[in-house]
Amino acid sequence: MDYYRTFIQHFWSEHIWLPPNTTWADIAPEASKEINHTNPRHLIYPIPIAFVLLLVRYLLEKYWFTPVGKSLGIKHCRPKKAPAIPALENAYATSKKWKHKQIQGLAKQLDMSERQVERWLRLRKGQNKPSTLTKFCENAWRCSYYLFSFIFGVRILWDKPWLWNINECWTDFPHQSVTSDIWWYYMISMSFYWSLCVSQFFDVKRKDFWQMFVHHIATIVLMCLSWIVNVFRVGSLVLVVHDAADILLEAAKMAKYSGYQKVCDFIFAVFTVVWIITRIGIFPFWILKNTCIDAPKIVPMFPAYYIFNGLLILLLVLHIFWTYLIIKIAYRSVNAGQMEGDIRSSSDDFSEDSNENNEKKKEN
Incomplete structure (x- = not known):
């Protein structure tokens, strides 16, 4: 508490914040x-x-x-949701930006095309978009x-x-x-x-x-x-x-x-x-x-x-x-x-x- 008071006194010093010969x-x-x-x-x-x-x-x-x-x-359209794919959700939770090699790996792992993975990523990014x-x-x-x-x-x-x-x-x-x-x-x-x-x-x-x-x-x-x-x-x-x-x-x-x-x-x-x-x-x-x-x-x-x-x-x-x-x-x-x-x-x-x-x- 004493340190706090000392800090406050020094911080609000009149010599810092006010012109010479002026007090609070x-x-x-x-x-x-x-x-x-x-x-x-x-x-x-x-x-x-x-x-x-x-x-x-x-x-x-x-x-x-x-x-x-x-x-x-202007329409109040709700964005289309990405289909529930646990493996893609886990990867998305780790990183929102996927490199091409990562997309290739996910596509092979899930037996999907790269375009399908890219489309899922776009939908996933946009589903919470206002x-x-x-x-x-x-x-x-x-x-x-x-x-x-x-x-x-x-x-x-x-x-x-x-x-x-x-x-x-x-x-x-x-x-x-x-x-x-x-x-x-x-x-x-x-x-x-x-x-x-x-x-x-x-x-x-x-x-x-x-x-x-x-x-x-x-x-x-x-x-x-x-x-x-x-x-x-x-x-x-x-x-x-x-x-x-x-x-x-x-x-x-x-x-x-x-x-x-x-x-x-x-x-x-x-x-x-x-x-x-x-x-x-x-x-x-x-x-x-x-x-x-x-x-x-x-x-x-x-x-x-x-x-x-x-x-x-x-x-x-x-x-x-x-x-x-x-x-x-x-x-x-x-x-x-x-x-x-x-x-x-x-x-x-x-x-x-x-x-x-x-x-x-x-x-x-």
């Missing part, structure tokens, strides 16, 4: 009647709100997104949230001085009042990421499941730290910049699942432009430039400054990597005449569909 008591909620400092105790609120969001999502998917998807011709309608509803929910979050963020930031002059993020720092609209913006945003941590376990399973789980947790930790240290002004700008492109990404996938390929291609093209403008343009040359170069000229630096900037730079590195994937997909799409891939956490959505179609063609 100075930015406590009750420290001033004129300034409404952020309250770290409020960070518990996003957890129950996350379950409210999950309930809202369930209701929207059942009573709105599903009927809309069906009206667009239907297109399920994936459409999932994307519709995320698209709806990002649209709401972006509009809400722009609306509440429109009259905030730091939207128009980013140096205002550091005026009187860390003694800045958090308004009720910014409070709700932060709480709802954190709630959404908490809900993703829960829903990820029953949503469409992706190849980078754990990477995205760690990403959601890291996002929550970063938001919590920025709330505790009163860096919510920069945090609000980062949130609104990131929501813009995500709306279009989810909308493109909805169009893809609905069978509107040309609409999907158009949205994806717009998404690519918006992504590059916001993630490779505005984020580094507006936000990062201010936090890394301009901020030290306005406020005295402290260790947490380097922690936050390090995390933001890491985010930029991810943006650059994802931009490479987007451009690669856009190039392939131009050559193919339509979008044939996807990026980031849903990279397997379209690629697996196209692979499955190719396998069916081979069988025929």
